[in-house]
Amino acid sequence: MDKKTEPGNVQDVDAVIIGAGFAGLGMLWRLREQLGMSAQVFETGDGVGGTWYWNRYPGARCDSESYIYCLTFSPELLQEWNWSGKYPEQPEILSYINHIADRFDLRRNIKFNTRVTTARFIEDTNRWEVETDQGDRVTAQYLITGIGCISAGNIPDIKGLETFEGESYHTGAWPHNEVDFTGKRVAVIGTGSSGIQSIPVIAKQAESLTVFQRTPQYTIPARHETVDRKFLDEQVKPNYEEILEKARWSKAGFPVEFSERLALEATAEERQEAYEAGWAKGGHGFLWGSFKDIGVDRRANDTAAEFIRAKIREIVKDPETVEKLLPTDHPLGSKRALIDTNYFETYNRENVELVDIRHSPIQEITPDGIRTEDEDFEFDMIVFATGFDAMTGSFFKMDIRGRDNLSLKDKWAEGPKTYLGLQVAGFPNMFMITGPGSPSVLANMTVAIEQHQDWITDFIEHMRTHDIEVAEADADAESAWVSHVNKIAESTMFMLADSWYLGANIPGKPRVFMPYVGGLGTYREKCNEVADNDYEGFVLNAGVRQLAT
Numbered sequence: 010m011d012k013k014t015e016p017g018n019v020q021d022v023d024a025v026i027i028g029a030g031f032a033g034l035g036m037l038w039r040l041r042e043q044l045g046m047s048a049q050v051f052e053t054g055d056g057v058g059g060t061w062y063w064n065r066y067p068g069a070r071c072d073s074e075s076y077i078y079c080l081t082f083s084p085e086l087l088q089e090w091n092w093s094g095k096y097p098e099q100p101e102i103l104s105y106i107n108h109i110a111d112r113f114d115l116r117r118n119i120k121f122n123t124r125v126t127t128a129r130f131i132e133d134t135n136r137w138e139v140e141t142d143q144g145d146r147v148t149a150q151y152l153i154t155g156i157g158c159i160s161a162g163n164i165p166d167i168k169g170l171e172t173f174e175g176e177s178y179h180t181g182a183w184p185h186n187e188v189d190f191t192g193k194r195v196a197v198i199g200t201g202s203s204g205i206q207s208i209p210v211i212a213k214q215a216e217s218l219t220v221f222q223r224t225p226q227y228t229i230p231a232r233h234e235t236v237d238r239k240f241l242d243e244q245v246k247p248n249y250e251e252i253l254e255k256a257r258w259s260k261a262g263f264p265v266e267f268s269e270r271l272a273l274e275a276t277a278e279e280r281q282e283a284y285e286a287g288w289a290k291g292g293h294g295f296l297w298g299s300f301k302d303i304g305v306d307r308r309a310n311d312t313a314a315e316f317i318r319a320k321i322r323e324i325v326k327d328p329e330t331v332e333k334l335l336p337t338d339h340p341l342g343s344k345r346a347l348i349d350t351n352y353f354e355t356y357n358r359e360n361v362e363l364v365d366i367r368h369s370p371i372q373e374i375t376p377d378g379i380r381t382e383d384e385d386f387e388f389d390m391i392v393f394a395t396g397f398d399a400m401t402g403s404f405f406k407m408d409i410r411g412r413d414n415l416s417l418k419d420k421w422a423e424g425p426k427t428y429l430g431l432q433v434a435g436f437p438n439m440f441m442i443t444g445p446g447s448p449s450v451l452a453n454m455t456v457a458i459e460q461h462q463d464w465i466t467d468f469i470e471h472m473r474t475h476d477i478e479v480a481e482a483d484a485d486a487e488s489a490w491v492s493h494v495n496k497i498a499e500s501t502m503f504m505l506a507d508s509w510y511l512g513a514n515i516p517g518k519p520r521v522f523m524p525y526v527g528g529l530g531t532y533r534e535k536c537n538e539v540a541d542n543d544y545e546g547f548v549l550n551a552g553v554r555q556l557a558t
């Protein structure tokens with residue numbers, strides 16, 4: 010659809026895509042260029058980029074290595090694009106995504122500054138009717154969400170929040186102008202991925218930085234550096250397809266070998282040697298390259314956790330700060346794995362203080378700062394690195410209604426229910442890119458996103474060639490998938506931490522493990538099997554009514 014939608018006019022397209030990040034852009038390209046379909050993308054921001062458009066906080070960068078954090082539908086682009094860092098930094102990722110939008114002429118199908126407010130499946134026409142806050146009304150056969158898993162920001166409801174007279178920011182909605190910390194007394198609340206990346210950078214600029222920590226974290230040095238050009242030119246670029254195939258079928262979307270060794274069968278010296286090597290090399294390889302039982306056996310996990318605690322004791326000079334930083338209440342890797350640049354070292358700076366809010370909870374935010382049970386702090390700025398209402402929050406910002414006017418919010422009141430994380434029974438022809446119940450957030454995101462884009466594209470092509478108007482997850486197949494997702498999560502250490510994977514960071518959110526933990530390769534195999542078996546678990550036609558439970 011080349012024309013812009015005008016308020017009041019109803020436009021008909023083949024597909025509405027929500028979101029113009031990696032997910033929405035790659036989907037648009039596939040539908041338009043591979044299937045010749047018309048599509049309209051709606052995007053809340055005034056530019057492309059999704060996560061990388063919003064998360065502009067200091068130090069923001071991806072912790073997948075740059076050569077494998079990319080869209081792969083254009084072999085030419087893969088060969089031509091040159092990242093500058095080992096890990097890609099936010100401004101560079103954003104310029105990469107902008108390059109993709111320009112190079113493949115994607116902007117003409119995107120309407121920016123436009124939030125989808127409602128999407129309803131109209132049973133009489135078998136079409137989705139989509140409305141936006143700009144007055145657009147569009148109908149489409151397919152509704153495809155590319156709204157991100159970690160995009161609905163969470164600022165905790167702390168007493169007095171609105172009374173603060175200084176500047177305040179959430180890492181996931183960072184302003185587009187530079188925020189200058191020079192000479193400022195800054196507070197950072199939260200020590201997840203965003204906090205751990207931004208704290209060392211803010212500390213260097215601010216007059217003082219006070220970090221409010223609820224849960225101490227395990228984090229491994231990233232060993233970020235400029236990109237290794239020789240490695241890229243000689244090993245990656247000539248072998249890109251092979252490398253990508255390995256990543257696609259791997260556990261987590263990376264072309265790496267997982268260790269087959271068991272920590273509990275190794276001697277203490279062998280373990281120490283392996284952990285030291287992982288620490289020196291840096292990155293997530295510390296986990297997958299050392300011992301395979303770290304993720305499944307608590308005693309094995311403890312050996313790696315104790316190694317990291319010893320590193321914290323070694324790095325951080327002040328014994329009281331060390332005590333606050335030592336993670337002991339959850340296994341390593343049970344919350345999102347973290348990698349950092351000078352995180353623990355930052356606590357040796359004179360201008361940095363750590364407040365343990367488990368022992369001295371925040372009571373309120375005052376006009377001048379933050380009051381804990383024990384102390385009044387004065388700040389010029391508060392940075393909320395307090396995370397997101399992950400996986401479901403961004404869906405609930407819209408009113409999505411399927412058959413019988415059932416809202417997705419009601420359907421998911423006790424936790425998300427999906428078939429393969431791709432569809433929801435009762436919501437025909439709605440596809441989710443990296444929806445709950447898929448491995449997305451436990452994998453290298455671009456690889457997970459492209460697997461969904463390709464699978465959805467193939468499915469739609471199948472529907473078109475077989476004159477299938479409506480495809481809808483079968484309610485029984487959905488229940489079986491939800492049980493499977495829960496069952497495999499139950500046997501893992503992910504259940505032993507209060508994480509956003511479980512919705513534990515949002516008061517009142519049902520405690521349900523949302524991603525599929527069985528591995529990206531296994532999941533890909535399952536999705537392919539479903540397709541090969543004539544889209545088993547989906548009801549394919551125009552007239553069958555599903556009971557949306």
Ligand code: N01
Pocket residue numbers: 070071072073159165166180198199200201202203204206222223224345366394395396397450507509514
């Ligand atoms: O959010 P988080 P994030 N009072 O939820 C604390 C991806 N990501 O924005 O642990 C006080 O991880 C909370 O404490 P606790 C990545 O998938 C990737 O950092 O719940 N504190 C925690 O310390 C990541 O996992 C990259 O006890 C409160 C912090 O705030 C996801 O995004 C970079 C609180 C939130 O941590 C989210 O990361 C950035 C309260 N009421 C993000 N509520 C890379 O690729 C929460 N907290 C590198």
